[in-house]
Amino acid sequence: MxxxxxxxxxxxxxxxxxxxxxxxxxxxxxxxxxxxxxxxxxxxxxxxxxxxxxxxxxxRSVEGVVVDLMAQHSKTIATPDSGEFRQDLYELAEAIAGFHAQPRSRNLVEAMVAAAAYDPHIADLVRGAFIARTEVVTALVHRAVDRGEVPPGTDAYEVIAALSAPFYYRLLIMRGSIDERLVRASAEAAYRAARGGVFGGEGAGG
Amino acid sequence: MxxxxxxxxxxxxxxxxxxxxxxxxxxxxxxxxxxxxxxxxxxxxxxxxxxxxxxxxxxRSVEGVVVDLMAQHSKTIATPDSGEFRQDLYELAEAIAGFHAQPRSRNLVEAMVAAAAYDPHIADLVRGAFIARTEVVTALVHRAVDRGEVPPGTDAYEVIAALSAPFYYRLLIMRGSIDERLVRASAEAAYRAARGGVFGGEGAGG
The missing domain is CATH 1.10.10.60 (Homeodomain-like)
Known part of the structure; x- marks a missing residue:
């Protein structure tokens, strides 16, 4: 080709x-x-x-630049690989918190989401950037499945979304800052739900 | 006075x-x-x-109208009171999903969040509207504490935020639509975490 x-x-x-x-x-x-x-x-x-x-x-626009910047920036968050699922989730939550602790990152997210509201093309870019980003990080869920820590068939995207969602809710909706308590609660809630089969897998059906 | x-x-x-x-x-x-x-x-x-x-x-602005509309609209979501904490969380998740299933509600949320990115005054309005809204719904957590279903000292705001966050993440970040699977996973994850003391209370400390 x-x-x-x-x-x-x-x-x-x-x-x-x-x-x-x-x-x-x-x-x-x-x-x-x-x-x-x-x-x-x-x-x-x-x-x-x-x-x-x-x-x-x-x-195309200022928004296009911002989404590109966000995509590049989020690559600086490494995917944890501690050998333990719970620890990986805590480290990922810490990394997300650290990322958003920088005002520039917060500005970036705000800008992206705002731009997406006005322009379907930007909305597609945002979606693509987050899907690509999530895909990389799902490796930690697949490793947990391989180690038998979470049920086979667990939807890795859902686990990462569950872990990530509280940070964006805090920033965009409740307009607050991210603290250590949110880090721990997000990681722990995602851990327990994934272990219990809430995101598909053998224990599913709640 | x-x-x-x-x-x-x-x-x-x-x-x-x-x-x-x-x-x-x-x-x-x-x-x-x-x-x-x-x-x-x-x-x-x-x-x-x-x-x-x-x-x-x-x-003041179109955005001000939109936040007022959102505040009024979100009052149409009733606070579940089934007598069971898990069922209450499921019903609340269903209600949130039903609210956002209407394109107009989705437009409203998008508009609010976008406006907040550009105007700190609007950001304060958004924050105030969601805090007021959350405060009403925390009643279901307090009832669960009274019934002994979740540990005393559980932060009711955190429970409601944990339940709600995945919906906004799906809408604003992943740009997808809300489905029954998200409803169940959000309710169940919040339920298990709250029961286990993840949001404060006796079982806390992870």
Whole structure:
């Protein structure tokens, strides 16, 4: 199969990659300084040195840049592999909490969700980014199934969603900050439910 | 204490109440027809017959109207009282799912969260609306404590947040629709965690 490289993905490390790095770095700075509400393509262009028409061609909008930034950023969360399911869930919860403890990450999430409300294209990007992110992390559930810690047939996506959901609820709905208590409760609730077959598997049917 | 009635809350059933009803009904229609992205104060004025300056004075913005509508709407979810904690949680999860099954409710939530990202005043309104809403529903947790079904000292807000969070995660982050499986898993996970003292109380400490 000879496919034409997707626009913007050609030549890793080359000019395209440098352009992306510059624009995402500029977005990060702007989000830190003024938050999402003040972000414009012109500001991104001025700070990154990339022409505004190039930014618009590649990302369509400020929101497109933000989702790309979020996708890149969330890759910095490693998938725990402690050898124990409960410990893995606690470590993942800690990592999610640590990620959202940075105001810039919180701004990013807010910006993404807000943008998705106005633009179905952005909504698809958000969905894709979170599905891709979740898929990576489900490895810890599959390992737990292999070790016999959770029932075979457990839906790994549901486990990760159950663990993650309380953080977004706290941030976006209750508008509060994330604390250690939320970390522990989210991990422990997901652990007990998964062990008990709440997310499918042999113990299911509650 | 003689307090001046809060602006806009005077004379229930009178002109102020009729104005509010007309504007909220207009917002509901517009959200059903075109979603939040197309909502403007002018459209609300045209449909409700209320002057745009009156709407702006009372609600400040389209977002202010939407949060008011959400607060009013969420009151239609009753607090279950079946005599059994698990059943109460299932019924509440069903009610939340039923609420969000309406496209208008989904639009409302999207609109609120988006607006909160851009305006700290709206963020406070959202927070206040959800805290007030949660407070009502915590009655079912207090009854479960009284019946000895969950440990004394259980944080009722955390139980309701744990039950609710997966719905908002599904809607806002994973951009999917709510299904029966999510209803069951959310209720059951919250039930087991609360019973086990995950949300404080005697069994706490994980």
């Amino acid at each position: 000879t496919e034409r490289p997707q626009h913007g993905s050609a030549r890793p490390g080359g000019r395209t990659a440098r352009t992306r790095a510059a624009v995402l770095a500029a977005a990060l700075h702007e989000l830190d300084e003024t938050g999402f509400a003040g972000l414009t393509l012109d500001k991104l262009a001025a700070r990154s040195g990339v022409h505004v028409s190039t930014i618009r061609r590649r990302w | 003689t307090e001046r009635p809060q602006h806009g809350s005077a004379r229930p059933g009178g002109r102020t109440a009729r104005t509010r009803a007309a504007v909220l009904a207009a917002a509901l229609h517009e959200l059903d027809e075109t979603g939040f992205a197309g909502l403007t104060l002018d459209k609300l004025a045209a449909r409700s017959g209320v002057h745009v300056s009156t709407i702006r004075r009372r609600w």
